[in-house]
Amino acid sequence: MTTTPTPDRAGLLSLAVEAAREGGRVAAEGQAGIGVLDTKSSPTDVVTEMDRSVEELIRKRLHTARPGDAVLGEEGGDEAGEGAVRWIVDPIDGTVNYLYGRGEWAVSIAAEVEGEVVAGAVAVPARGDLYTAVLGGGAFCNDQAIQAAPAVPLELALVGTGFGYESGRRAQQAEVLRSVLPRVRDIRRGGSAAVDLCELAHGRSNAYYERGLNQWDWGAAALIAQEAGARVGGLHGAPPTPDLVIAAAPELFVELHDVLAPLGADTDAAVG
DSSP states (O other), rough: OOOOOOOHHHHHHHHHHHHHHHHHHHHHOOOOOOOEEEESSSTTEEEEHHHHHHHHHHHHHHHHHTOOEEEEETTTTTEEEESSSEEEEEEEOOOOHHHOOOOEEEEEEEETTTEEEEEEEEEEOOOOGEEEEEETTOOTOOOOHHOOOOOOOGGGGEEOOOOOSSHHHHHHHHHHHHGGGGGSSSSESSSOOOHHHHHHHHTSSSEEEEESHHHHHHHHHHHHHHHTTTTEEEETTTOOOOBEEEEEEEEHHHHHHHGGGGGTTTTTGOOO
């Protein structure tokens, strides 16, 4: 009986890096003067022409190298494949930042094998940063090993978060934030989940939470944060889901989870 060889994780990472770098370069060169092309879930949930063209570029790059693989992309949806590998692509995570000429945006590409993310690359072109990880191999920024900050008490934690686009979800998130803010050192809202999770992996914040994310938002960056020593998960032992993504050093994760869990994070109202 013929068996399918296990995909080489280092090879998958190399392809993710190549595609993320190329996509980031094209997006950075085209950022000036970009305008809104379309909207999605609400008038504030914007799409630019560059979102779509960068995703097309990345899909072509991936399919040229590995024609049988599946691809899940924010703009192009889920494209079935023949093998065990699925690529998870966010061509521009932080599109509103990108639209306004800000630097907090990223190109995120993860390789998933039989349902588990095993390699990921997040390019942050405006900062010249490339974050990478392979499952079990540690986390890196520009080829230098990085480590998440050690746990601190919740009241000393700098916590990143983000907000959705739909008005009802934002109202719920504001209520949650009102309960969280007095219990922590401070809050940061960067506008890109991928960048926020990579900043956490780099030790530049202590924790992160957000609801309403999709798999392409956290796919690569969650692996990078985990490989840097953070725990990344959802509510009550679940993996990350659109209901909630939490990331922090393990002890702090528990503290933050126990604050968030009673605040409606697992209700329909919380996710719009």
